[in-house]
Amino acid sequence: MTPELELRGITKEFPGVRACDGIDLTVKAGEIHCIVGENGAGKTTLMSILYGLLQPDAGHIVIGGRHTSIHSPLEAIDLGIGMVHQAFKLFPTLTVAENVVFRQEPSRRGVIDRRGASRRVRELADAYGLSVDPDAVVEELPVGVLQRVEILKALYRQASVLILDEPTAVLTPQERDRFFEVIRRLRDSGRTILFITHKLAEVMAVADSITVLRQGRSVAELDPAETTPEEISRHMTGRDVSPVRRGRTHTPGKVVLSVETLEVEGFHGLTAVDGVSLEVRAGEVVGIAAVAGNGQSELVEAIAGLRPVVAGTIHIGDQKVTHADVARRRRAGLSYIPEDRHRVGTVAAASISKNLMMGYQRSAQLRRGRWLSLAAVERHARQLCEHYSIKTHSVDAAAASLSGGNLQRIVVAREMSHDSPLLIAEQPTRGVDIGAIQFIHTQILDARDHGRGVLLISAELNEIQALSSRILVMFEGRIVAELDPDTVDEADIGLHMTGGAKVGA
Amino acid sequence: MLKAAQRGVTTAITHPVTLALVASFGLGGVIIAATGGAPLAAFSEMLAGGFTGRGLHNTLGRSIPIIGMALAVSLAFRAGFLNLGGEGQLLMGALAGTMVAITVPGPGVVVVPVALAAGAAVGAGWALLAALGQTHLQVPLLITSLLLNYVGRSITSYLVRFPFGAPGEPFATTVPVPEAGRIPRVTLIPGGRVSISLVFVLALAAVLAVLYRRSVGGYETEMVGLSGPFARYGGVNVRRHTLLVMAGAGAIGGMVGTHLVIGETFRYIDADMSAQSGIAWTGLMVSLLALNRPMLIIAAGLLFAGLQIGGFAMERATGVSWQLAQVIQALVIVALVSRFAVTWKRRRAEAQATAPDAPEGEDAHVGKV
Numbered sequence: 103m104t105p106e107l108e109l110r111g112i113t114k115e116f117p118g119v120r121a122c123d124g125i126d127l128t129v130k131a132g133e134i135h136c137i138v139g140e141n142g143a144g145k146t147t148l149m150s151i152l153y154g155l156l157q158p159d160a161g162h163i164v165i166g167g168r169h170t171s172i173h174s175p176l177e178a179i180d181l182g183i184g185m186v187h188q189a190f191k192l193f194p195t196l197t198v199a200e201n202v203v204f205r206q207e208p209s210r211r212g213v214i215d216r217r218g219a220s221r222r223v224r225e226l227a228d229a230y231g232l233s234v235d236p237d238a239v240v241e242e243l244p245v246g247v248l249q250r251v252e253i254l255k256a257l258y259r260q261a262s263v264l265i266l267d268e269p270t271a272v273l274t275p276q277e278r279d280r281f282f283e284v285i286r287r288l289r290d291s292g293r294t295i296l297f298i299t300h301k302l303a304e305v306m307a308v309a310d311s312i313t314v315l316r317q318g319r320s321v322a323e324l325d326p327a328e329t330t331p332e333e334i335s336r337h338m339t340g341r342d343v344s345p346v347r348r349g350r351t352h353t354p355g356k357v358v359l360s361v362e363t364l365e366v367e368g369f370h371g372l373t374a375v376d377g378v379s380l381e382v383r384a385g386e387v388v389g390i391a392a393v394a395g396n397g398q399s400e401l402v403e404a405i406a407g408l409r410p411v412v413a414g415t416i417h418i419g420d421q422k423v424t425h426a427d428v429a430r431r432r433r434a435g436l437s438y439i440p441e442d443r444h445r446v447g448t449v450a451a452a453s454i455s456k457n458l459m460m461g462y463q464r465s466a467q468l469r470r471g472r473w474l475s476l477a478a479v480e481r482h483a484r485q486l487c488e489h490y491s492i493k494t495h496s497v498d499a500a501a502a503s504l505s506g507g508n509l510q511r512i513v514v515a516r517e518m519s520h521d522s523p524l525l526i527a528e529q530p531t532r533g534v535d536i537g538a539i540q541f542i543h544t545q546i547l548d549a550r551d552h553g554r555g556v557l558l559i560s561a562e563l564n565e566i567q568a569l570s571s572r573i574l575v576m577f578e579g580r581i582v583a584e585l586d587p588d589t590v591d592e593a594d595i596g597l598h599m600t601g602g603a604k605v606g607a
Numbered sequence: 608m609l610k611a612a613q614r615g616v617t618t619a620i621t622h623p624v625t626l627a628l629v630a631s632f633g634l635g636g637v638i639i640a641a642t643g644g645a646p647l648a649a650f651s652e653m654l655a656g657g658f659t660g661r662g663l664h665n666t667l668g669r670s671i672p673i674i675g676m677a678l679a680v681s682l683a684f685r686a687g688f689l690n691l692g693g694e695g696q697l698l699m700g701a702l703a704g705t706m707v708a709i710t711v712p713g714p715g716v717v718v719v720p721v722a723l724a725a726g727a728a729v730g731a732g733w734a735l736l737a738a739l740g741q742t743h744l745q746v747p748l749l750i751t752s753l754l755l756n757y758v759g760r761s762i763t764s765y766l767v768r769f770p771f772g773a774p775g776e777p778f779a780t781t782v783p784v785p786e787a788g789r790i791p792r793v794t795l796i797p798g799g800r801v802s803i804s805l806v807f808v809l810a811l812a813a814v815l816a817v818l819y820r821r822s823v824g825g826y827e828t829e830m831v832g833l834s835g836p837f838a839r840y841g842g843v844n845v846r847r848h849t850l851l852v853m854a855g856a857g858a859i860g861g862m863v864g865t866h867l868v869i870g871e872t873f874r875y876i877d878a879d880m881s882a883q884s885g886i887a888w889t890g891l892m893v894s895l896l897a898l899n900r901p902m903l904i905i906a907a908g909l910l911f912a913g914l915q916i917g918g919f920a921m922e923r924a925t926g927v928s929w930q931l932a933q934v935i936q937a938l939v940i941v942a943l944v945s946r947f948a949v950t951w952k953r954r955r956a957e958a959q960a961t962a963p964d965a966p967e968g969e970d971a972h973v974g975k976v
Contacts, residue, residue, distance in 0.1 A: 408839060429842035440840060449834045460830065460841035463823045473821045 106131050107152075107263060107294060111161035114147055121147040123318035124161065129263075129311075134285060134295040136305045136326075139315035140338055140507075140535030145298045148315070149265050152296075153185045154178040184256025185265040190248045194241035198234055199223040202254045226257055230287055231280075245394060246277045253284070264288065265296045270304055271532070274393045275563065275596035282308050300338070300535065302331040314338055339536055354571070355384030357417075358435065358524040358555035359405065364414035366397075366404045374400035376579035377414070382555040384523060387546065389558045389570030389587070393599050397579035398559050399441065402528050405557075406438050407431045418524055432461060435523040439513050439530050441559075447513040450502035454494055455483035457501045458516050490515035491541070507538035518545055525549055528559045543569060563592045577601045623943060624896065631938035638934065639927055649927045656920020657913030664799035666913045668871070671804045672863045672883075674908035676890025678808070678815055679859035681899040685819065686852040687832030692737055692752030693860050693887030695759025698880060700730030700861020702763045705781055705868045705875040706771060708788030718788045722869055723862050730861020731854040733759060738853035742846045748853070760881060767877045779877035790870035802870040809905065811859070816901040828852055860887070889915075892940045911936055 109127040113120070122144045129135045139145050150156045152163065154172035163170050165181060172178050178185075192201050199220040208218045223236040232250040240251065249269060256264055266285070270278050285295050285308065299305060305312055306326055314322040314337040322337040359382040368374025374397045382388045392398040403409035405416055407428040415424045418434040426434075440446040448457050459479055462468050468478045483497035492511045494504065501509060510530070517525065527546055531539040546569055550556055560566050566573055567587050575583040575598040583598040619625060636646035656662045676693050683690035704726030711718050737755055740746035764779065773782040792800040819825040830838040831848050839845050867883055868875050893911050897903035918932030 406840070427842070427844060428839060429844065432842045438840070442836075445834070446836045446840045449830060449837045451833050452830065456826070456830070459826070460837070463826050469823075474823060474826060476821070 106166060108164040109148070109152065109161065110164060112148060112151060112158045112163075113160040114144075114151060114156060114158050120318050122151070122158070122161075125315065125318070125320045127313055127320060129294055129296065131294055132289055132292050133310040134289050134297055134308050136297045136299060136309035136312045137315060138298075138300055138302070138305055138312060138334060138338060140300060140537065143315040143338070143535075144318040145315055146267060149185065149267060149296065149298060152178070153183060153265060179259050179261070182260060182262040183265065184259060184261025184263070186249065186252040186256060186267065186269060188267045188271065190245075190252055192240050192248060192251060195239065197237050197239055198243070198251050198254075199236035201240055201251055202226075202236070202258050204255075206259065223254060223258070226254055230257065230291075231284055246273050246281075249273070249281070250284075257288075261293070263294045263296065265298070267298045268300075268533075269297070270299065270301065271561075274599060275592060276600055278304075302334050305334060306331060316340060335536065354386040354555075355553060357381050358384050358419060359557060360415075360417045361401075361405065362415045364401070364404060364416065365412040366400045366409055367412055368397070368400050373412075374579055375404065378576075378579070378581055379414075380574060380581065382524065382557050384553045384555050385550060386571040387550050387556040387558055387569050389560065389566040389573045390576055391560070391563060391566045391573055391595050391599055392576035394561060396576050396599075398576050399528075400579075401576070402438075402441075402526055402557075402559055405431075405526060406436065406440075432520075432522070436526070437461075437517040437520040437522045437524070438526045439517050439528060441528040441532070443510055443513050448501050448509055451500060453498045454487070454492070454501055454504070454512065455479050455497040457512050458483045458486050458497075460516065461520060462516075486515040486519055490518075490545075507534040510534050510538060510542065514542055514545055518549060522554070524555050524557070526557045526559070529561065530558070531560075531562065531565060539565075563595055566595070567592070575599055624898075627896075627939050627943035630942040631935050634938050634942075635931060635935040639931065642927075644925060644927045649921050649925045649931070652924040653914065653917035653921040653932065655917070656924070657915075657917025661799060662913075662916050662920055663796075664801055665916045666909065667795070667801045667805055669916055670908045670912035671802060671808050671870075672867055672886045673889050673893055673912050674812065674905055675808050675859055675863035675866070676887050677893035677897065677904045677908055678811055678890075678901060679856040679863070680891045680894040681897070681901065681904060682815065682852055682859070683856040684894060685832050685899050686828040686848060687835070688738075688741075688849065688853060688856075689749040690734065690737070690752050690853060690856050691749060691891075692734060692755050692759075692857075693890060694884040695752075695756040696730040696733045696857040696860030697864035697867075697887055698763045698884055699733045699759045699864070700726035700857075701864025701868050701880060702766060702771070702875055703729035704861065704865025705784060708784045708865075708869045709782060711788070713787065715787045715789070715791070719790055719869065722788060723865050726861040726865030727858035728861070730864065731858040734853045734857025734860070735850060738850050742849050748849075760884070763875075763880070764877050767875055771875075773874075781875040783874045784869050788869055789873055790866060802866070804866045804870050812901040812905050819901065824848075824851075889936065892936060895940055896943060 107129040109125060112122050112125045112127075114122040125144065125148055127137075127148070137145050137148070147156065151158050152172070154174045154177050157173065163172060170181065172181065172183075175185075193204070199216070202223045203219045208215045208222065210218070220236040223234075227234045227236070227250070232254060234247060234250050234254065240248065243251070253264070270281065273281055285297070289295055289310075297308065309326045312324040312326055312329070312334065313320055314324065314334060316338060324334065324337075361381075362379050364375055364378045365373060366375035376397070378397075378401055380388065390398050390401075400409055404411050407423070407426060411424050415422060417423065418431055418436050421434040423431045423434055444450065459468060459482060462482065463474065468474055468482060470478070480497060486492070487494060487497060490511050492504075492508055492515060494508070501512065504512065514530070525546075530542050530546065534542070543565070546556055546558065558566065558569055570587050573585040573587050573590070573595065574581050575585065575595060577599060578601065582601070585595060585598070632650065636650070639646040639649050657666050676697065679693060679696075680690065704722040707725040708718055708722035711721055733755065734752070737748050737752035740751045741748040767781060768779040771781050773780055791803050793803050794800050795805065819829070827838065827843045828848050830841065831843060831845055835845055863886075867880070872879060889911055893904055893907045897907040914932040914936060918929035921927055921931070922929040
């Protein structure tokens with residue numbers, strides 16, 4: 103029997119931030135309880151406390167009426183709490199079954215019983231409709247499947263409370279719907295689901311009850327039957343947020359990016375981009391919709407000069423840059439918001455001003471003669487921080503001190519301010535909060551209105567639809583469809599993204 | 608105002624470098640006491656021997672190669688390259704510089720710079736071997752640079768034993784460097800003379816400090832060191848920087864090696880140079896202690912040089928072995944690194960808790976412990 107779960111007055115302070123400020127949370131047994139809030143609202147901290155990764159400064163946890171303190175994930179697992187993290191924690195070279203039974207391996211005469219493990223994992227998977235091959239090697243599986251493996255891991259450890267941290271970020275619409283069925287089935291079997299998200303449509307689709315966090319406090323407890331996405335959003339942000347609209351469409355100008363029959367290799371020398379041709383013109387946003395792993399990342403890296411081209415050509419403006427280095431492409435008019443802002447887009451250990459000057463270090467505006475002018479570097483950083491509302495007490499602070507949304511603003515500020523004819527925006531709003539999403543969307547449309555050509559790559563279909571002038575769908579390294587955002591709906595795009603249209607047609 | 612000053616003093620006292628120094632001397636004291644010595648007496652002899660009178664001149668002389676090697680290390684470490692090949696770069700450069708100083712005729716103002724240039728060129732070439740391995744063959748620089756030390760040591764040992772060896776000597780050595788090929792000594796402070804290389808090495812520190820802080824290349828190499836993917840994405844030519852930085856580090860190493868012969872012993876004695884090459888590792892520790900910052904390297908280099916020189920005085924006066932100085936040097940680094948490891952772990956835990964999308968394991972970044 104799954105007990106009721108209560109968190110009372112949970113407070114957790116980090117230097118300079120009160121991540122949780124007396125949060126109360128009551129979760130009834132056997133419900134899907136959505137915890138929503140912007141980034142930095144305290145969702146992940148709260149769940150880390152429940153899972154024993156962090157100790158609260160004040161407050162306590164009550165499970166089934168008994169006061170409990172949880173000092174480590176192992177204790178949490180003993181109490182029947184399981185957590186599926188945003189970033190999967192699996193051994194890539196082991197099989198699904200080996201990952202699932204890790205630390206609780208079935209054994210026969212002191213030897214691990216691999217066949218038994220495989221059988222039990224298969225039984226478990228079948229019972230909850232999680233289709234997974236227990237003998238598949240993890241590194242060969244797509245992310246959607248990895249998530250099921252993580253859930254199986256928790257179920258194998260007899261979790262009766264399952265914490266899911268932003269579980270749908272990596273899924274296609276179809277995968278997402280199947281995933282919702284799985285968690286409903288888990289609920290119907292008596293388990294409690296804590297579902298962390300900031301996507302309101304999902305909340306409305308699956309929640310039995312909703313708790314909204316804002317700035318470390320629980321600001322609302324809502325019943326999905328009696329609330330609206332607008333109301334939730336208001337509670338999350340403390341204000342009304344209206345989604346950005348594409349607005350009038352311009353007549354596109356001259357070509358700023360032209361890619362012809364491009365071929366690029368991905369991992370293991372497999373063809374990742376297979377004869378892609380596309381054009382981006384000044385004054386338009388071309389959206390590329392694709393499920394992760396269908397060649398869109400390799401396409402962008404090839405255009406940006408980070409991955410060699412096997413065949414085909416790339417022109418930025420009127421310059422041929424197929425094999426040119428990054429610096430030349432940037433001079434030809436490229437700016438680029440990369441998918442991975444932590445590893446590629448910024449340097450955590452460097453100051454904000456050093457992050458903002460990348461790409462400008464050779465420009466006259468930061469130099470006095472041969473040398474960098476430290477005053478000009480600081481002025482430049484201050485101007486960008488002000489213009490792009492980057493909240494920081496000092497431009498000399500390390501970029502590591504910024505929240506996810508502010509960090510993305512750094513990347514956006516730097517790349518937008520280059521004012522180059524071509525902007526590539528790759529997953530520009532992944533993992534940032536509603537306020538920052540709205541800001542970034544406005545910036546992209548502004549860039550378009552100022553006559554820049556934008557290539558937008560996103561897994562968020564509503565983002566693609568809201569911003570794109572044209573939508574290209576990529577599947578298995580090819581462009582399989584060009585769609586008009588005004589006439590297609592999400593399901594259509596999703597069908598093309600999974601190659602379904604080919605079969606259906 | 609007073610408060611700010613107080614805060615400044617407090618941070619200086621609680622700074623990891625200060626704590627590391629205190630901890631290592633404390634542990635050194637424990638070791639002395641445990642072996643039956645008197646820690647305070649030993650330390651005061653060490654300080655007096657290293658930083659007063661004749662000892663101070665010896666310390667200044669000793670600091671030249673230490674600061675030089677530390678500067679070479681800082682160049683590579685800032686760019687994120689674990690260049691452990693200082694020893695080989697130093698030895699190869701030293702022999703080349705020595706042979707040029709012996710064979711090239713002419714006045715000192717010509718011969719000495721040419722010899723130093725030859726040492727720099729060979730040291731740079733030796734370092735480039737490891738760098739090219741990394742840029743073109745994906746062989747980790749850490750491994751190649753380290754292993755090339757053994758190759759360099761054997762090559763120089765062979766050369767000085769056979770083709771370049773002075774005939775009739777009982778040990779492997781070159782002939783003495785003629786007067787014109789020697790780096791002059793000058794009286795910088797009264798009471799003794801010190802090689803003019805000291806001025807050169809201090810100037811080099813100043814130049815590097817400006818380059819690191821104010822030049823485009825300094826910014827770009829720093830970014831390469833902090834994050835290769837970021838630098839590449841921003842348009843920095845990482846391969847070119849790898850080669851330039853390693854060549855620079857090797858060149859400094861080669862010049863330091865040349866100085867050790869034409870500025871100090873005046874002949875390349877194989878056994879002596881093999882023993883001296885430990886200076887490459889002292890330089891590495893100094894650069895770590897000074898957080899790769901040139902001006903701090905001067906201070907840390909003087910400190911370590913003083914410890915080594917003072918160690919001998921301590922042994923003469925109190926009977927405590929001079930090797931204690933090396934123990935303390937190593938303890939400083941151990942204390943420093945472990946302290947950083949502790950704060951790093953704590954910060955990482957906090958960062959993960961506050962920022963839900965905090966970076967998953969920062970790229971291992973060497974040099975900036």
